[in-house]
Amino acid sequence: MTSGTVRLTTGQALVRFLAHQWTERDGERRRLFAGVFGIFGHGNVAGLGQGLLQAHVEAVEAGYDGEEHGPDELPYLMARNEQGMVHAAVAYARTTNRLQTFACTASIGPGSTNMVTGAALATIDRIPVLLLPSDVFATRLPDPVLQQLEHPLGPDVTVNDAFRPVSRYFDRIWRPEMLLASAPQAMRVLTDPAETGAVTLALPQDVQAEAYDWPVEFFRDRTWHVARPVPEPAALARAVATIRSARRPLLVAGGGVVYSQASDALRAFAEATGIPVADTQAGKGAIAWDHPLAVGGVGATGNDAANALAASADVVIGVGTRWTDFTTASHTVFAHEDVRFVNLNVAAFDAAKHAADMMVADARTGLTALADALAGYHPEDGYGDEIAERVAAWQGVTDACYDGTFEEAGQGEGGDDAVDETGAPRRERTAMAQTQVFGVLNELMRPTDVLINAAGSMPGDLQCLWRASSPEQYHLEYGYSCMGYEIPAALGVKLARPDATVVAIVGDGTYQMAPQEIATIVSEGLAVVLVLLDNGGYASIGALSESRGSQRFGTRFRTRNAGTRALDGAPTPVDLAANAASFGVRVIRVTTPEELRAAYLEAAAADETTIVHAVTDLYGANPPGSAWWDVPVAETSTLPSTQRARAEYTAARAAQRTYL
Ligand SMILES: Cc1ncc(C[n+]2csc(CCOP(=O)(O)OP(=O)(O)O)c2C)c(N)n1
Numbered sequence: 330m331t332s333g334t335v336r337l338t339t340g341q342a343l344v345r346f347l348a349h350q351w352t353e354r355d356g357e358r359r360r361l362f363a364g365v366f367g368i369f370g371h372g373n374v375a376g377l378g379q380g381l382l383q384a385h386v387e388a389v390e391a392g393y394d395g396e397e398h399g400p401d402e403l404p405y406l407m408a409r410n411e412q413g414m415v416h417a418a419v420a421y422a423r424t425t426n427r428l429q430t431f432a433c434t435a436s437i438g439p440g441s442t443n444m445v446t447g448a449a450l451a452t453i454d455r456i457p458v459l460l461l462p463s464d465v466f467a468t469r470l471p472d473p474v475l476q477q478l479e480h481p482l483g484p485d486v487t488v489n490d491a492f493r494p495v496s497r498y499f500d501r502i503w504r505p506e507m508l509l510a511s512a513p514q515a516m517r518v519l520t521d522p523a524e525t526g527a528v529t530l531a532l533p534q535d536v537q538a539e540a541y542d543w544p545v546e547f548f549r550d551r552t553w554h555v556a557r558p559v560p561e562p563a564a565l566a567r568a569v570a571t572i573r574s575a576r577r578p579l580l581v582a583g584g585g586v587v588y589s590q591a592s593d594a595l596r597a598f599a600e601a602t603g604i605p606v607a608d609t610q611a612g613k614g615a616i617a618w619d620h621p622l623a624v625g626g627v628g629a630t631g632n633d634a635a636n637a638l639a640a641s642a643d644v645v646i647g648v649g650t651r652w653t654d655f656t657t658a659s660h661t662v663f664a665h666e667d668v669r670f671v672n673l674n675v676a677a678f679d680a681a682k683h684a685a686d687m688m689v690a691d692a693r694t695g696l697t698a699l700a701d702a703l704a705g706y707h708p709e710d711g712y713g714d715e716i717a718e719r720v721a722a723w724q725g726v727t728d729a730c731y732d733g734t735f736e737e738a739g740q741g742e743g744g745d746d747a748v749d750e751t752g753a754p755r756r757e758r759t760a761m762a763q764t765q766v767f768g769v770l771n772e773l774m775r776p777t778d779v780l781i782n783a784a785g786s787m788p789g790d791l792q793c794l795w796r797a798s799s800p801e802q803y804h805l806e807y808g809y810s811c812m813g814y815e816i817p818a819a820l821g822v823k824l825a826r827p828d829a830t831v832v833a834i835v836g837d838g839t840y841q842m843a844p845q846e847i848a849t850i851v852s853e854g855l856a857v858v859l860v861l862l863d864n865g866g867y868a869s870i871g872a873l874s875e876s877r878g879s880q881r882f883g884t885r886f887r888t889r890n891a892g893t894r895a896l897d898g899a900p901t902p903v904d905l906a907a908n909a910a911s912f913g914v915r916v917i918r919v920t921t922p923e924e925l926r927a928a929y930l931e932a933a934a935a936d937e938t939t940i941v942h943a944v945t946d947l948y949g950a951n952p953p954g955s956a957w958w959d960v961p962v963a964e965t966s967t968l969p970s971t972q973r974a975r976a977e978y979t980a981a982r983a984a985q986r987t988y989l
């Protein structure tokens with residue numbers, strides 16, 4: 330046993346502690362922290378910032394050459410926006426199946442609260458990330474300091490209390506020695522698959538610089554064993570009894586299947602039982618798209634085949650899914666009168682949803698146990714043929730969407746498409762449909778490459794169209810569907826998978842919201858591919874607005890029209906490709922699938938970041954929808970468009986179930 334103490338500041342001690350944390354699962358050991366993202370300000374420059382510098386300098390002096398960093402050192406990456414750095418950390422953690430992550434250090438006040446959105450995303454998506462917002466003086470001697478809230482009812486409340494509801498663990502380190510108790514608990518939550526999410530340690534700026542005599546033991550290497558909980562026998566027996574009673578079962582694979590690396594177990598389960606597998610945004614690719622029992626995306630943005638099977642399923646087995654409204658089509662897609670749920674989830678919270686038979690266990694161990702216990706079981710006769718027929722029909726639709734013939738095949742016909750809600754002509758479809766972009770990418774991307782997206786009209790199209798050949802190929806952030814995730818996520822994924830071609834699909838709305846981390850990507854010398862879909866507005870919200878009677882109000886990038894006083898003037902002349910080029914990256918402009926194909930091949934082969942600027946059509950064509958999403962429409966209105974939409978809404982809501 331090591332004994333004695335070492336005198337370090339809180340900042341220095343935290344760096345050393347974090348550098349010595351490891352995870353282990355299935356016998357493989359990894360550093361829990363690949364490094365620290367940060368942006369310095371007065372809150373952390375002299376505290377944690379000094380600690381990071383000192384660890385680096387000492388490692389260099391000790392002869393660590395940079396290939397392998399020093400044992401007490403954490404590599405530092407300078408971000409451009411605090412929200413972006415949390416996204417990058419989340420993307421890294423997700424890519425490593427939650428076995429590794431980054432810490433993020435920010436200054437007091439705005440630097441810290443800029444991370445709140447990232448914290449919410451991490452917690453909702455169940456992805457580990459350690460947030461280290463700086464905080465006001467513990468001593469309060471110089472109060473009020475720059476950027477201090479001064480809450481009138483409680484001086485111990487600071488802006489960082491905004492992290493509490495979006496963190497799975499929150500503490501404020503008012504004294505250095507509080508770290509001795511709190512830091513290990515923070516590590517426990519980060520590495521617990523059932524509890525993980527954003528973990529926040531708020532660090533008052535004076536405490537960061539304050540010295541303490543730390544027990545040397547605090548800095549020993551510590552390994553966190555990431556659990557694979559096994560199902561309780563009684564819970565397994567209940568689940569098996571329910572599944573054995575099913576004639577038309579359907580399994581829905583969520584992100585938990587991917588994070589548990591349970592693809593082989595899932596495939597074995599499907600093949601042993603003949604139960605088809607649908608997927609959520611986080612679970613897509615858990616089973617390869619061309620497996621005979623893979624039926625693809627289910628729910629509000631799901632495909633016809635999966636949704637038809639969902640509609641008649643008598644037992645629905647959710648594995649590693651949170652059952653969001655997109656997956657359940659707002660509680661309408663599972664429409665069988667007596668539908669029952671079996672939930673296999675490492676988190677009891679998620680397992681309990683929809684009055685399910687709860688199997689609280691790791692996805693891999695749970696699926697293996699289920700497959701064994703279901704020996705001899707099969708769904709009703711003819712189910713397999715029906716699945717094959719439905720999936721084949723949908724693959725025909727996908728082909729047509731990919732090659733751009735889908736619109737001609739049906740959707741473009743009919744009067745409604747020619748005019749908008751005000752009666753004005755709107756469809757001069759001159760640009761490529763984004764589904765054609767996905768067709769090109771799907772054909773060219775390898776199973777080991779990664780496609781990233783989070784918000785806009787793209788997630789819906791991808792959920793029903795993307796043919797994911799591996800779990801790592803499809804990286805959709807759809808728990809928070811946060812505009813601005815995509816570019817920093819490309820950074821995080823590339824750091825985790827340097828050999829993959831990492832492709833982020835970035836809408837023009839998302840690009841304008843948060844392009845900053847391109848600078849970080851460039852300064853780290855990383856080569857990623859960003860495909861910027863420039864359609865002149867919010868295709869997603871525009872279509873939603875129109876369908877809910879709000880006439881695409883405020884969803885196009887147009888200039889103010891002095892005549893109408895609305896934003897329906899000329900298209901805004903902002904040149905996003907030129908803007909992207911200003912980051913010092915290569916930009917290729919494309920307008921056709923053929924140009925895109927050539928640009929992608931060039932970009933994927935390049936050793937620098939490339940932005941492919943693709944002009945796409947704001948109005949689709951999008952794949953046909955087969956399910957509903959609950960977005961309430963104004964109950965009373967003077968606008969006929971809204972009145973019509975309200976009537977449709979009321980009718981659709983009648984199908985909503987409670988699953989109690
Ligand atoms: C941070 C954030 N703000 C607002 C939204 C709501 N929202 C969802 S999609 C969208 C528009 C996205 O526009 P763009 O990136 O151009 O994609 P497109 O809809 O054109 O495909 C908005 C505003 C969101 N998801 N995230």
Ligand SMILES: [Mg+2]
Pocket residue numbers: 785836837838862863864865866867868
């Ligand atoms: Mg757009």
